[in-house]
Amino acid sequence: MPDAQMSFVCGRQTVPWDYASRFFHAVGRYRWGLERVFVLAKAGYTYSNMDAPVNTLREIWKMKGETAEAQCTLMKRLWHFRGRKCGDPRDKVFSILGICKDLREGDIVVDYSFSVARIYSEVARFIFERGHNLRLLSACQAYGKNVDDLPSWVSDWSIDARFRPMGTIASWETDAAQKYIYHASGSASAPRVEISDDLKALKVQGIVVGKISVLGTHIENDGDTIKTPESQNRMFWLFKTWWPLAKSHTLKITADGERRIDAFWRTIIMDTNSLDYSQKATQEEEGAQFMLWMTEWNPSIFEPEDLDGYGNVQQYVNYLASFQQATRNRRFFITEAGRMGLGPRLVEPGDLVCVLLGSQVPFVLRAVDEHYVIVGECYCHGVMEGEAVKGLDEGEVAFEEFTLR
Structure with missing residues (x-):
């Protein structure tokens, strides 16, 4: 149930589960998570009492400056769940539509008569046109695709990624443009993207x-x-x-x-x-x-x-x-x-x-x-x-x- 609210309870304090799950993920996988725990420890937080983990959760959440609401975009959710398994690859898209905050009714049509290639291409068109950026291309790598007739500029969400996008290595989870570490196109304006009616071709501008x-x-x-x-x-x-x-x-x-x-x-x-x-x-x-x-x-x-x-x-x-x-x-x-x-x-x-x-x-x-x-x-x-x-x-x-x- 997308609207269900789970909580992490520690003694007399309660923290939304979304806070807790991201904290545990960060500490377990990314060095920045451990580093910030060390910073908090130097500031006086300890693990000698049961309140400390809750305080740590709250402080790390503040340090990241993100909210669960800001992260629930279609692209973020697609990336997050692309490693999960499902019987029908179309469900990689259809199953998450209810938890994507950037979608409005009718943006993505649930229709199982559409091919997987068409659904993934429709998703790509939506992300390009709604986001006014080329971040989606960072999810595309030529290491093999399962879906036939899928253009190279459309990510194959049916297979897990064997890389971490460097294009948004610090901000894949947020739209805060100021967090981008790279700025290859400088202060140039938003991309002028043209997608063909048959969803096969994407026209972009660039410099070799x-x-x-x-x-x-x-x-x-x-x-x-x-x-x-x-x-x-x-x-x-x-x-x-x-x-x-x-x-x-x-x-x-x-x-x-x-x-x-x-x-x-x-x-x-x-x-x-x-x-x-x-x-x-x-x-x-x-x-x-x-x-x-x-x-x-x-x-x-x-x-x-x-x-x-x-x-x-x-x-x-x-x-x-x-x-x-x-x-x-x-x-x-x-x-x-x-x-x-x-x-x-x-x-x-x-x-x-x-x-x-x-x-x-x-x-x-x-x-x-x-x-x-x-x-x-x-x-x-x-x-x-x-x-x-x-x-x-x-x-x-x-x-x-x-x-x-």
């Missing part, structure tokens, strides 16, 4: 910022704890195969004036803070953790100047966790112009890195005949803060149209 020429090896990353020797060995093996590619195909000082080693360690964690994905990485924290990890494992792989300018920290497990999270179902690439990035596992040489109008992140597009297909979102170092669209107002650069199928 590079063509992928070099690819790093991909390994399966099951996302287990990074504290095990096996996980750390996998991460170091990835580094040992990717760093030589960077040294062979990029300059010591990039076109943006940044040291190659700095661009590299930021790229493989998508330039995010190891404890708070809504913040950028820093040389004093993540950079120092990276260097400590490298110098302990194999200092001979570096040149002396690579190690200059870094402080020291006592542990690097947070950096490894960020590295592991960022590379799950992704692989390292280098463009023809020497830009480093992380893209979908199935990216190929010749694929294009594009910044689409109104998007927070770049996307990898592949030319097929007279159209393009979405391979997935990507991190491309040096174009995540609107650099590709500078000069747009002066006419120095211009968007071109892409037809996605």
Whole structure:
């Protein structure tokens, strides 16, 4: 029953179950949850009495600044439940319509005579037109689809995702645009989206910022704890195969004036803070953790100047966790112009890195005949803060149209 209210009771205090479930999920899965528990503990909250967990729930909820009402959007619910099983893939949509606060009567028609592809495409059209953004594209990855005739720009909700969207890594659950960590299209206006009547084609505008020429090896990353020797060995093996590619195909000082080693360690964690994905990485924290990890494992792989300018920290497990999270179902690439990035596992040489109008992140597009297909979102170092669209107002650069199928 969508309107039923469950509560978490602790002694004499009661907290809505939605608060409690999100708290337990955060503490059990995400490092930011544990980090905030530590902050609360330093502030005087303890677990020596039964009121403390309730206080913790309330404070973490305030820190996130979210409400259950704001999160109950169709896209949020689709993402949340996409890993669940059901007998009819159409029920991945139909079963949640009653708990989506952004739906009005008639927005999505419940009709089992429609094909799965049509229902998922209708959902995509609704999200694009109602949301006036391209966030849905971050849910599309070319790692296989179960539904026949489904366009690449429509997410297949019948299969679970084997990645975490980086496009909205800090704000997938909310519409608070100020929380976005990336702003690839800068302050450009909302996207101009055109969807064909047959729901097969999506027209968007964007800029090509590079063509992928070099690819790093991909390994399966099951996302287990990074504290095990096996996980750390996998991460170091990835580094040992990717760093030589960077040294062979990029300059010591990039076109943006940044040291190659700095661009590299930021790229493989998508330039995010190891404890708070809504913040950028820093040389004093993540950079120092990276260097400590490298110098302990194999200092001979570096040149002396690579190690200059870094402080020291006592542990690097947070950096490894960020590295592991960022590379799950992704692989390292280098463009023809020497830009480093992380893209979908199935990216190929010749694929294009594009910044689409109104998007927070770049996307990898592949030319097929007279159209393009979405391979997935990507991190491309040096174009995540609107650099590709500078000069747009002066006419120095211009968007071109892409037809996605």
